[in-house]
Amino acid sequence: MEPQVNNMEEIEYLTSIYKNGGWPAVASFLQDSQKEREKELLNIAVTGQSGAGKSTFINAIRGITDNDPSAAEVDVKETTMKPTPYCSDRFPNVTFWDLPGIGTTKFSASTYLHKICYQSYDFFIIVSFSRFSESDASLACEIKKLDKKFIFIRSKIDQDIVSYKRKMKTEEEAMEAVRSDCKNNLEKLGIAASQVFLISFWDIQRYEFTKMLEAIEKLLPVVKHEHFLLSLATRSKQVIDAKTKILKKRIVKIATLSCLFCGIPLPLASALCNLEVLTTEAKFYYRQYGLDDASLKALSVQSGKCVDELQCEITHKYLNEQGKLNILERLEEANGEASFIAYGILSFFSYFASIPAGVLSFKIVMAMLERLLDDLAADSWCVLKKAMGTEMQ
Numbered sequence: 240m241e242p243q244v245n246n247m248e249e250i251e252y253l254t255s256i257y258k259n260g261g262w263p264a265v266a267s268f269l270q271d272s273q274k275e276r277e278k279e280l281l282n283i284a285v286t287g288q289s290g291a292g293k294s295t296f297i298n299a300i301r302g303i304t305d306n307d308p309s310a311a312e313v314d315v316k317e318t319t320m321k322p323t324p325y326c327s328d329r330f331p332n333v334t335f336w337d338l339p340g341i342g343t344t345k346f347s348a349s350t351y352l353h354k355i356c357y358q359s360y361d362f363f364i365i366v367s368f369s370r371f372s373e374s375d376a377s378l379a380c381e382i383k384k385l386d387k388k389f390i391f392i393r394s395k396i397d398q399d400i401v402s403y404k405r406k407m408k409t410e411e412e413a414m415e416a417v418r419s420d421c422k423n424n425l426e427k428l429g430i431a432a433s434q435v436f437l438i439s440f441w442d443i444q445r446y447e448f449t450k451m452l453e454a455i456e457k458l459l460p461v462v463k464h465e466h467f468l469l470s471l472a473t474r475s476k477q478v479i480d481a482k483t484k485i486l487k488k489r490i491v492k493i494a495t496l497s498c499l500f501c502g503i504p505l506p507l508a509s510a511l512c513n514l515e516v517l518t519t520e521a522k523f524y525y526r527q528y529g530l531d532d533a534s535l536k537a538l539s540v541q542s543g544k545c546v547d548e549l550q551c552e553i554t555h556k557y558l559n560e561q562g563k564l565n566i567l568e569r570l571e572e573a574n575g576e577a578s579f580i581a582y583g584i585l586s587f588f589s590y591f592a593s594i595p596a597g598v599l600s601f602k603i604v605m606a607m608l609e610r611l612l613d614d615l616a617a618d619s620w621c622v623l624k625k626a627m628g629t630e631m632q
């Protein structure tokens with residue numbers, strides 16, 4: 240389903256600012272709100288027993304393989320000895336903290352949480368594997384006592400499914416058995432079983448990964464949740480759609496910014512003089528959708544498909560060979576479509592009748608960015624299907 244975004248509220252809000260303070264007020268509001276957003280940091284603690292797959296999870300969610308030079312170290316023996324930060328390559332405000340395994344420390348869950356400075360994290364992801372253990376239980380209890388938010392991931396569900404298949408049982412039966420083990424144990428501690436998600440870090444987009452994303456949405460304030468989604472590698476249709484929804488919310492601000500400081504009386508020139516703003520934005524979208532060179536390379540390593548094969552799936556060419564937005568072509572297309580935009584922006588712009596050039600360029604830039612997002616989202620999905628093969632259909 241297409242993500243629906245209503246930008247009317249944003250437009251109305253900017254209108255009220257304009258009415259009170261004119262363009263300077265709009266400009267300073269946009270700059271301040273951008274700065275506020277940039278200040279919002281999200282720190283996610285990944286904890287649980289040694290060997291549960293914490294480091295593997297961080298690599299999977301960043302879209303890199305375990306042998307990537309920037310990967311968290313993964314091994315069958317005890318590996319992570321001190322809290323180690325992994326900043327998202329897509330969105331630097333988000334940091335995943337790889338914490339040492341709890342089961343092997345000599346500390347109680349409470350001492351462990353104080354030693355890792357539990358206050359510095361926005362929420363905890365407790366990773367558990369195999370049978371539900373005492374250390375899983377005490378960790379969950381202590382985190383709850385400290386009034387911190389958390390979810391539970393039961394990892395390596397692929398292994399349970401294989402074991403059940405050996406007993407002629409189905410995937411659903413394996414999932415049900417694991418779920419009920421976690422549920423019984425958590426309910427004894429007064430923790431809702433709806434906070435448990437069965438996932439394989441070797442195949443991150445399958446099983447209950449999407450359900451986990453929905454749960455995280457409920458735990459975080461809106462801006463932090465948006466940061467979280469923008470930090471993820473695009474490895475599922477749900478992530479692509481969620482990103483499109485967030486990025487569409489930025490369009491009004493970017494279009495306003497791109498037209499704001501241009502006093503040039505020709506609409507086309509007005510948009511052109513902001514080529515830098517628009518190119519930077521377009522490059523950000525490429526990275527977000529995993530269509531930039533580094534992301535394609537990482538996906539190629541993960542999938543075994545060569546980069547050229549993946550690149551062939553990108554049918555929309557928005558950036559030219561110099562890495563600049565192909566603005567003339569795009570504006571021509573967008574201009575044709577601008578009149579069909581259903582945002583009701585015409586009423587908003589009746590306030591700016593004295594600057595028709597700015598009005599027109601705003602409408603064109605909005606249409607162009609919207610089209611660009613839809614096209615890149617479609618390309619991103621085609622690339623992912625090509626990389627992952629039939630399992631992504």
Ligand SMILES: Nc1nc2c(ncn2[C@@H]2O[C@H](COP(=O)(O)OP(=O)(O)OP(=O)(O)O)[C@@H](O)[C@H]2O)c(=O)[nH]1
Nearest residue numbers: 289290291292293294295314317318319340395440
């Ligand atoms: N089959 C399967 N194996 C996994 C999964 N996640 C991790 N593993 C394997 O489990 C082993 C331990 O993974 P790590 O990510 O190093 O575990 P950890 O929790 O970081 O361990 P410590 O750093 O010692 O605390 C590695 O051999 C991983 O390849 C999974 O979802 N499925």
Ligand SMILES: [Mg+2]
Nearest residue numbers: 293294318319
């Ligand atoms: Mg580790």
